[in-house]
C-alpha cells in the first residue's frame with residue numbers, strides 16, 4: 001500500500017536525521033538549543049579543520065556547506081522513540097513562532113526586525129524580495145535554496161512572507177513552512193519545517209428535540225464534522241422526514257489545532273451514529289491507504305448508496321427550517337416526489353453520479369434537472385432558482401456535486417426542492433424505494449477495519465473528551 005511505502009521511506013530517512021529527531025523532540029528551549037548548537041558547531045569546525053590541508057596565501061578557500069542537520073544539537077540518546085513508524089512531523093524540524101527564533105536556532109545570529117509582505121497580483125517571489133530590499137544576489141541564492149520545496153510558480157496572490165535581513169519564511173501548505181536562511185558561513189540554505197499541530201479526539205452526542213443541526217450546534221460540533229456527518233447519513237436518512245423528537249446522534253471527530261496561532265487547521269470525522277426511532281445506524285470512516293476513504297457499517301458494508309435520500313446540502317437545512325415547526329409534505333400518489341423545504345439559494349447536489357439528460361425550464365417544474373445514473377435509475381430536481389454553471393445536457397456529474405440552487409420557479413408556493421426518483425422511467429416513492437448499496441469493504445482490509453471499529457467503540461464507550469495519546473492509531477490523518 002502506498003501509505004506503507006511512504007512510511008518505509010521515512011524509516012530509511014530516520015537514520016540520517018536521527019540527530020534532528022533527538023534535538024527537536026528532546027531539546028529544550030531555544031536558549032538551550034542555541035547553547036548546544038554553538039558548542040556543536042565548534043566541534044564540527046575543529047574536526048573539519050583537522051582534515052583540511054593547510055593553505056598559504058590570501059585566496060579564500062570555499063568551505064563545504066554544512067549539513068543543515070548539524071545546526072541542531074546532536075544529543076546521544078538511548079531513549080526509545082515513541083513511534084515505531086516515525087511521523088514526518090518527527091523527521092522535519094518544527095516551525096518557530098518568530099522568524100528571528102529560527103534564524104538564531106540555525107545560524108546562531110540574533111536578529112531584530114521582521115516584516116510581513118503580501119504577494120501582490122502579478123508579483124513573483126523575486127519581485128517581492130526586491131520590494132523587501134534584498135540585493136539581486138541574495139534573491140537568486142535564496143530562491144535557489146528553496147527550489148523544489150514549494151511550488152514557487154503557483155504562489156497565490158496575498159500569500160504572506162515574513163522577511164528579515166537574514167532570511168524569510170512562508171507557509172507552503174497546510175502544516176508546513178518553508179524557510180530560506182542566510183548562514184554566515186555556508187550561504188543560503190532552504191528547509192521545510194512542520195508547524196506544531198496538536199490533535200484531539202472529541203466525542204459528541206445529544207438528543208434531538210428540534211433538529212439535528214440545532215442539537216449538534218449546542219454540542220459545539222464544528223461545521224466541517226457536521227457536514228460530513230450529514231453527507232454520510234444522507235445516503236440512508238431523509239433528514240426532513242425521518243428524524244423524530246427523541247432520536248439521538250453521536251459522533252467522534254478529530255480536531256487539529258496549530259499551536260503557534262491557535263487556529264483550527266482541520267477536522268476529521270471518524271464515526272457517525274444515529275438512533276432513529278429505536279434502531280441504530282453507525283458508520284465508521286476507513287482510509288485504505290490508497291487515498292480512498294470510505295464509510296462502512298460495523299460489518300464492513302458501505303454506507304454509500306447509488307443514490308442519496310437527501311440530495312441537498314444538509315447543514316443548510318438547519319437554521320430556519322426545523323422540521324417540527326415547518327412540516328413539509330411527503331410523498332403521495334398525485335405528487336410523485338418529495339419536497340425539501342430550504343432557504344432560497346441552498347445548494348442542491350447530485351444524488352448519484354451520472355449523465356445530465358435535461359437541464360433547463362420545464363413548464364410547471366420551473367428550472368429542472370434530470371440525471372440518468374444507470375440503465376435503471378434516474379433522478380429529477382425541480383423549482384430551482386438557478387442551475388449551476390457548466391451543468392447542461394450531456395454533462396457528467398459526480399455524486400455530491402452541486403448542480404443547482406433551491407428556488408420557487410414554476411408552479412410552486414415557496415422555496416423548496418422537489419425531488420423525484422425514477423426506476424425504469426417510472427416515478428417511485430423516494431421515501432420507501434430500496435436503493436442499491438455500495439461495495440463492501442475489500443476482504444484484505446477487513447481485519448484492519450474491524451480493529452478500528454473496536455477502537456472507536458472503546459472511545460465511544462469511554463464517552464468524553466479524550467486526548468490523542470490513548471488512541472494514537474486512530475489518528476489516521478498523519479498529515
Ligand SMILES: [Zn+2]
Pocket residue numbers: 335337338339417418419
Ligand atoms: Zn413537490
